[in-house]
Amino acid sequence: MANNEDLFKQIIAHAKEYGFIFPSSEIYDGLSAVYDYGQNGVELKNNIKQYWWKAMVQYHENIVGLDSCIFMHPTIWKASGHVDAFNDPLIDNKDSKKRYRADVLIEDHIQKIEDKINKEVEKARKRFENFDEKMFRETNGRVLQYQKQIDDIKERFATMMNANDLAGLKSLIEELGIVCPVSGTRNWTDVRQFNLMFATKLGSVSDGADTIYLRPETAQGIFVNFLNIYKTGRMKLPFGIAQIGKAFRNEIVARQFIFRMREFEQMEMQFFVKPGEELKWFDYWKQTRLQWHTDLGIAPENYRFHDHEKLAHYANAATDIEFKFPFGFKELEGIHSRTNFDLSQHEQYSGKKLRYFDPESNENYIPYVIETSIGVDRMFLAVFSNAYTEETLEDGSLRTVLRLPAKLAPYKAAILPLVKKDGLPEIGQEIFDKLKKEFMVQYEDKDAIGRRYRRQDAIGTPFCITIDNQTKEDNTVTVRERDSMQQYRLPIDSLVDEISKKIR
Ligand code: GAP
Numbered sequence: 001m002a003n004n005e006d007l008f009k010q011i012i013a014h015a016k017e018y019g020f021i022f023p024s025s026e027i028y029d030g031l032s033a034v035y036d037y038g039q040n041g042v043e044l045k046n047n048i049k050q051y052w053w054k055a056m057v058q059y060h061e062n063i064v065g066l067d068s069c070i071f072m073h074p075t076i077w078k079a080s081g082h083v084d085a086f087n088d089p090l091i092d093n094k095d096s097k098k099r100y101r102a103d104v105l106i107e108d109h110i111q112k113i114e115d116k117i118n119k120e121v122e123k124a125r126k127r128f129e130n131f132d133e134k135m136f137r138e139t140n141g142r143v144l145q146y147q148k149q150i151d152d153i154k155e156r157f158a159t160m161m162n163a164n165d166l167a168g169l170k171s172l173i174e175e176l177g178i179v180c181p182v183s184g185t186r187n188w189t190d191v192r193q194f195n196l197m198f199a200t201k202l203g204s205v206s207d208g209a210d211t212i213y214l215r216p217e218t219a220q221g222i223f224v225n226f227l228n229i230y231k232t233g234r235m236k237l238p239f240g241i242a243q244i245g246k247a248f249r250n251e252i253v254a255r256q257f258i259f260r261m262r263e264f265e266q267m268e269m270q271f272f273v274k275p276g277e278e279l280k281w282f283d284y285w286k287q288t289r290l291q292w293h294t295d296l297g298i299a300p301e302n303y304r305f306h307d308h309e310k311l312a313h314y315a316n317a318a319t320d321i322e323f324k325f326p327f328g329f330k331e332l333e334g335i336h337s338r339t340n341f342d343l344s345q346h347e348q349y350s351g352k353k354l355r356y357f358d359p360e361s362n363e364n365y366i367p368y369v370i371e372t373s374i375g376v377d378r379m380f381l382a383v384f385s386n387a388y389t390e391e392t393l394e395d396g397s398l399r400t401v402l403r404l405p406a407k408l409a410p411y412k413a414a415i416l417p418l419v420k421k422d423g424l425p426e427i428g429q430e431i432f433d434k435l436k437k438e439f440m441v442q443y444e445d446k447d448a449i450g451r452r453y454r455r456q457d458a459i460g461t462p463f464c465i466t467i468d469n470q471t472k473e474d475n476t477v478t479v480r481e482r483d484s485m486q487q488y489r490l491p492i493d494s495l496v497d498e499i500s501k502k503i504r
Contacts, residue, residue, distance in 0.1 A: 008326040011388050012257050014400065018459050020044065020384065021258065033254025033262045040459050041380075043410030043440060045265075048379050049244050051407060052267045055292050056242045056372075063240035063269065064233055068221030070246060074212050077197065079349035080220050080342060082213075087193040089161075089169055090252050093180035094187040101253045102169045102191045105178050106157050110150055111328075117146050158310055166191040196249045214248035219371060221245070222270045223342045227354055230272075237356055237367055238281060240271040244376070256327060258377040265376035272367035274358070275340065281370045282317045282337040289335060289372050290321060296405040298386050304329060314341030321374075323382045332382055333374035340366040383408060387460060402460030403483055406503045412439035413463040413499055414456045420445045424467045431465065431477070431492060438496050439503070457482055463499055 015021040020041035024034035037045050057065050077083045089102040120143050125131045137143055153176070160168040169191045179186055198214040215221065222241045229241055244267045254260050273281045286305065294300050301324075308318040317337040322329040343354045343366045355364040387402045406412065415432045417424035425445050432443040442461070444452050449466065456464050466478040476489040479498075490498055 004326050004328075007388075008257075008385070010390075011326065011385050014388060014402075014458070015041070015257075015384065020459075033251060033260065035258055035261065035377075040410040044384070044404070044408055044460075045376060045380055047408045047410070048376060048383065049265075049267065051296075052292075052374070052379075053242070053244065056240070056267075056269050060240065062235070062238060063242055063271075064229060064235070066222060066225055066229065066241050066243045067245065068218070068225055068243060070215050070248075071202065071212055072215060072221065072224065074210060075349050076220050076224060076346070077213050077216075079345040080223075081345070082197055082216060083195070086197060086216060087195050088252050089166060089191045090194045091170065091173065091191045092189040093183055093185065094189060095185045096180050096183035098180060098182050099252055100180075102166075102173060103157075103161065104253050105173055106153065106169070106176070109176050109178055110153055110157075113146050113150050113153075117143050120146075162310065164193075166193070194250075194252060196251065198248050198250055215246075216249050217247050217373070218243045218245045218266045218268045219270060219373065220342070222268065223346055224350075226270075226272070226343060227352070230356065237358070238271060238273040238277070240269050242267070242269040244268075256325075258381050259325065259327075259330065261377055264378075266373060267376055267379075268371065268373045271370040271372075272356070273370065275365060275368045278337045278339070278368040278370060279317060282335065285335050285370050285372050286319055289333060289374075293321065293323075293332075296383070296408070298383070298405070302386065303332075306331070312336075314339055325381065326385050332378055333372065336371045336373070338369045338371055340368050342369065343367065399454065399457060401457040401482060404460035404462075406462040409460045409462050410440060411442045411456075411459065411461045412503055413465055413495075414442045414444055414452070414461050415465050416443075416449060416452050416467070417445050418449055418466055418468040422469065423472065424469075427471055428467045431467070431495065435495060435499075439499065453480065462502070465495065 018040060019038035022036045022038055023030035024036050025031045053065070057063050090099055091102045091105070092099050117137075120140065121133055121136060124136050124140070125133070137147070153172070156168075156172060159165070160172065167190070170188060173188060174186060177186065197216050199211050200214065202210050202212045222243055225241070229235060230239075245265065246263060247266050248263050251260050251262055254262060258264075271281060271285065290303060290305075293303055303324075304322050306320040306322050308315075308320070311318055315336050316339055319335050320331040321333040321335070323332040346352075347354045347366065353364075354366060356367050357364050383404065384402070387404045389401050389403055391399050391401065393399055402409075413435060415428045415435070417428040428443060428445065432441060435441045442456075444455075446452075453464055460482070462482045464480040464482070466480065468478065470489075471477055471492075475492050477492055477495070478487050479490050479495075480487045
């Protein structure tokens, strides 16, 4: 059984080998934290986006879509706070010349202590038959000591981050004895703030071109179009605006494959509500978004909420939906009650009234906002890593299968004539032409049937349809299910209905 690190490496290798994800500009040795989606990856990614869009826009009569631009007026980022505060604290090691996020170094240190606790728990679990983890954590001396260390570091760390105490962060890194993973030394520079937005120029430089930014989130495009959509869509509170699009962040530490990228895609929705009703809607979206994830059939124990204790100054509630990635539980989606902060800021900076007229109370006010925000790529990684399975079959052979939710799989079915003769390819081609109008399907007639099944398992195709000599007699085919490998015969005429039913 591979450990988590090895498993993650296998997942990354599989994504490349089967045309899901390639490092960007690979023939030029790649570009750090930028990835391209290959022929299968783009299908899976599009299906994720479609699943989100349907759930958010199509199934909610009071949510509409938007496609705003990546380039926006630079004052937007001043108003939103990104110019002044969208920073990460960075630190360099003078010996290795490597750059790190100071907060990540400290978080990794905390994780190491947490790993020690988990080891103790594991040891005890092996020793005691009626092992009670909760009681053990509360009574075991060593574990209590580790937990105290963690609590102490976390408290000081949070205070420093809130106070923007960069000197304090450096002292904490030194005091904890954190070494550079490359040089192994503690020879650190001071901690500095680093703005994560990519800047570029609009117009020609000689004309005194303006600095503009590649958007670091899609949300601001929604806020600055609030009035347009409210007026032209004759919207009534509560209503939402949803958008899928690219975002860019100059991440200092870009690692863990597509978990943290410099160019990525977000699916965001801002839900505008009457002031005072925001916490009710926050709870609604918390549950609704979790349900969206678990409806995919992924085990609920892979998800957990992480409610924020320390809130940003503009938020009055915030939670993350965390997912159990191969490297542990990490943020997959954020749900934030952002009060009326963004619209108020844009009202102030633009000088335009961004208010809603409430016909019931005859009042004008700035609506409050609940935001749901999820990264497409992070969702891709969650689904892909959860689906990746290696299993030993009864005959001792190894099978690698992507148990993707059928509705997200790149191809819904593969059409496979048993042999490349006797008229079977022609029947296969006819079935292909029929099914391709309904779903993404593949036709394959090369190699032995067993190898073709394995190739389809590896890209997560839920159904393989095999044409054999019996097909010529009774117009039936063999359907093989990916997960159970169960096989049964179906009439060709019922394929569209049967597959549609199972995908739904
Ligand atoms: N508008 C709110 C916002 O952007 P965020 O927590 O910074 O909030 C929201 O980002 C989501 O976008 C995250 O939960 C994550 O899924 C995704 N995300 C953020 N930074 C990312 C990155 N560098 N690479 C991939 N996905 C990222």
